[in-house]
Amino acid sequence: MTNPKSIAVLPFVNTSPGKENEFFCDGITEEIINALAKIEQLKVTSRTSSFFFKGKNRPVAEIGRELGVANLLEGSLRVSGDRLRITAQLINVSDDSHFWSERWDRKLEDLFAIQDEISLRIADKLREQFGHLDIADQLVQAPTGKVEAYRHYLKGKSLFNRWNPEDTHQAIGYFEKALQMDPDLIDAHTGLADAYSFLAVAGFAPRELAWNKAMESLRRASEIDPQNAALNYMLANQSFFTEADFAGAMRFAQQAIASKPTYAEGHQFLAFLFMLKDDLKKAGEHLNYARSIDPLNPETKFYQAYYLYRSQAFAEAACLLEELLAANAKNLPALITLIYVLLKSGAYDRAEALIVDRNPDGIMPDEKLGLTCLLRIMQGATEKYPALLAELETNASVDSSFQAHAYLFLVYCTLRQEDQAFSVLEKLFQKQSSILLLAFADPLAEYLRGSSRFEAYRQRIYTDIEPTPPSAKRNSSELSESEADHCLRKLADFMAAESPFLDPSLSLRSLASQLEMHPNQLSWLLNEKKGRNFNAFVNGFRVAHFQKLLADPGNANISLIGLAYESGFNSKTVFNTVFKKETGMTPREFQKNSGLSDE
Incomplete structure (x- = not known):
């Protein structure tokens, strides 16, 4: 049965002349989502899944069923000069009935007060209709005192969400304009960090230069609010993928959800970290929460598939990964994980079709070499894999070739060459290889678990971290008998x-x-x-x-x-x-x- 205290906020419709305020509608929608998500007893669908339905004329019951919510909020925004008009209405999914609607006509300078008022009114109506909610006196805190700076930030975020280099460069310009007006607008700093790290990782800008700019933005954001959820999420990724620091990644990810318990991306990343640590129970808890509030996000689906792979539920993992690739043939993490699943399942013909015949874009040369070598060994092609192994060993002799290190480690595990595998593993610590960190407890390295040295390495890699306690909150509804x-x-x-x-x-x-x-x-x-x-x-x-x-x-x-x-x-x-x-x-x-x- 669907939880009656659940809601999805659908993207507000832009009724302004022209399309220039589309980003403003998206920003207001997201702010209301974030505000309602602060209410502990209320389940709120996150942005990615809500925005899946933008521009799609789908029946209310169908949307509610896909998102697993009992209520939907629809709204519209019209901007005219320095005035704005916002309408909002609540819909009961079960019978498609509208049980509340309201309209606001205000000055643009009152934007944050209106967002707070709307969010409180929505929460009040849900509480009156469906039961107790403990609602703060204020749900929206103004991120800046300058609405124009906020508009520049929203425009930048809208462009960055298109995930291509041209729009990302434009987004950077808008984030910088926002910071010229308000240097303490932390969202613009984290936006810049996200944009520069995307350009660095995707190879759309000189890596060192772009990465240094990203780190400078993160440093500035840390000075403003070190507990900010988005900041800590990015620091968690930076710790893991650039420093191979599992403990640091865990610490920052836990701080992200301590600051914002409904942060879907934070729960996804924590689930991923616990999967690597073989704590599938905790991984499942975080993953299930992320799935409950962000079910249509492809990243959520990928983490679910990866969880199934790490749990050795290979058939189920394969189905979900094939679904992801049908939706986006360039989803490289899904493709690589599917190949792993096929190798573990003995589906060598299908694996060969993906590795050799398909020749997918984006796959690194050493990754293709390593996958091909694994395939030939598992096929028992004793005449084919020695030359591939020799080439992989040569490439791995270059300290910067992290892909070659990781696949050489997996190959040695598959060949049951324990000493050689542990020798390669040392580069995880010497060269801070996050790819080796990913490979250590992978199902393809299962042979190594029988070694007496495995547990010592496991403890060395996965340092225990005490969970960050959530901030103490005063319960304003509490009454003695x-x-x-x-x-x-x-x-x-x-x-x-x-x-x-x-x-x-x-x-x-x-x-x-x-x-x-x-x-x-x-x-x-x-x-x-x-x-x-x-x-x-x-x-x-x-x-x-x-x-x-x-x-x-x-x-x-x-x-x-x-x-x-x-x-x-x-x-x-x-x-x-x-x-x-x-x-x-x-x-x-x-x-x-x-x-x-x-x-």
Whole structure:
């Protein structure tokens, strides 16, 4: 059953003239996603999976099913000069009903306040409808005091998300413009670091120059907020892939999710690290969480496939990897992992088709050489692999050839040459080879696990790290038993004396204000002590008031819906649904059974 406290925020529609504010819509959508994700009891689909549906006209039920959520938020944005208009509406996936909508017309300078207001209103409506949520007084903190700097940042991020060198260079320009206006805009610093590291790794810029620029941006971001989630995620990747520092990568990744517990990328990377460490239980926990909030992200699917490979569920891994390659034939990690799966499964003809015949773009020469050598050894082609092995050994004699090191290690493991394998493994420490770090406990190196030296190397590589504790948060809904009893009496007296339920616009926040309580406390009190969400609680009083009015002969000439409106209902559909749920009868049936009708 789908969790009723779950939501996906679909990309807001740009209703401005022209397309120039498309990036602004995306930025506001993402900010609302991030804001709602701060609510611990609410499951919020992450950006990648929500944006999968951008520009696609898909039925609500289908979207909800694919994302595993009970509610969707749709919205639109129109920018005109220094004014903006935002509309938003909540949809119940099960019956495609819209149970809340609102519109805001504000000045552009009020952008962050509007984002906070929208996020709080959405959270309030979900809480009133589906049960307790502990909601902070503010969900959106302004990242900068300068909206124009934020617009430059959003434009840069929109360009970078296209993942090509031309747009990335343009994105860098926008990030730099943002920082000229606000040097402390940390998101622009992490954006620059991401952009430069992409150019360095993909070979679209001089590696050393681009990487130094990335590291300088990370250093500046660290000075602003060392606990920033995106910063620590990038530092985790840098520690692993450039320094082969497993302990450092683990420490930074744990800090990323300690700072932002709903950070899907952080959970994916932690799952990956725990897979390498053979802690499949913890890997599965982080992976399952990432899958629950980001199910359509290709990276999530790849990590799932890699988890299946490390678990030696080769058939299931192969299916998922083939699916990824069908969607993107240039997905190199999926291709390489699929070849590993095929080699372990003995599907040598299919592996040969991928390694030799396909000759895929992007695969490094030493990687192809190493894969071919592994294939020939496993095929038992004793006349073919010695020349390949000799070439691999020659290439591995060059200290910078990390691909050759890693495959030579796997080849020695396959040939059961233990001493040679451990000799190559030493280069992991001498040359900080992350590729060797990946290969160490790979299923293709399974033979080495029987060696007495394996555990010593394992402990040397996978230094234990204490988890970073999450920040202590004050629970604003917490009440002692005596406080709860006092508040329940106060609530009962107020409902009887003031009849606030007669106001159709009554909200949980407005009732809490009248009671001089925090909204979180009232929400907790209703759900935990009364066993009802806010809407059910208030509508129960409205139904009772309706029945009282119906029994009064003085109201004989007033229609049933008229009496419903006088009881605080503002919708005929809601009235009929609630009344049937409360009494088991329709209003007309109740009237007849009570002898209050002449019919």
